[in-house]
Amino acid sequence: MQARGRLCVGIAPHPALLAAWGLADDAAGLERFSLTVLEAVGEQVAALKPQVALFERHGSRGLAALERLLAEAADASVLTIADAKRGDIGSTMAAYADAWLRDGSALAADAVTLSPYLGYESLRPALELAGATGRGVFVLALTSNPEGASVQHAGGADSVARRIATAAAADNRAAADAGGLGSVGLVVGATVGSAIVDLGLDLAAVNGPLLAPGLGAQGATGADLAATFGPAYANVLAPSSREILRAGPDPAALRAAAGRTLAGLSG
Structure with missing residues (x-):
């Protein structure tokens, strides 16, 4: 970038x-x-x-x-970012991590998108392997599709989206202390409007890259991105x-x- x-x-x-x-x-x-x-x-x-x-x-x-x-x-x-949105538990999640993040795998990309809705910690095999191989993950946190709000906004001030962002920030803390971005990024839609502020997400504190789909044909402009992400825009x-x-x-x-x-x- x-x-x-x-x-x-x-x-x-x-x-x-x-x-x-x-x-x-x-x-x-x-x-x-x-x-x-x-x-x-x-x-x-x-x-x-x-x-x-x-x-x-x-x-x-x-x-x-x-x-x-x-x-x-x-x-x-x-x-490359493999937009696979994988998510599971235990050995199955470890197998997904092996496929997309292991050195030598035919499907290895530089990063993969992950779904945390079996619990953020269920992604641990992928989070650990990404860190070990110098790759990254992008965890779905706050998406623009209308259906997403029913899960991601749940909890109000302690929303699911906020918990995911807080967990990612914790995993990236060592990188933040070293002055770099961590290997755990988030997916946050470019057209979520005021939801970032409404849910109290501190995306700058995540200290990871933010993948923001929605530019162009889906309606968002560069100016929209800057306004929506505010202090975190540098990592978008x-x-x-x-x-x-x-x-x-x-x-x-x-x-x-x-x-x-x-x-x-x-x-």
């Missing part, structure tokens, strides 16, 4: 986008789509975020396409997918779209 700004480009090969690019809705089309995005904007933005479900829908061949994308991104020193990584991907398949057009989006992000 210091070198390239706060833009993260989502790799979201929806069937309609594949068709718009003139690609088949199959594993081969998926791979061509993904590698084109990597080639076009990989060196321009802070990270790429493949949406894992859109690879899984093509079965083992789709996952093989994801493996190739992750490997080629790593070879090109492009950071802003994903955008449709706004940029619909400019493809021409690599130059993708680069130009990413450049326009990046220019709209202040700081």
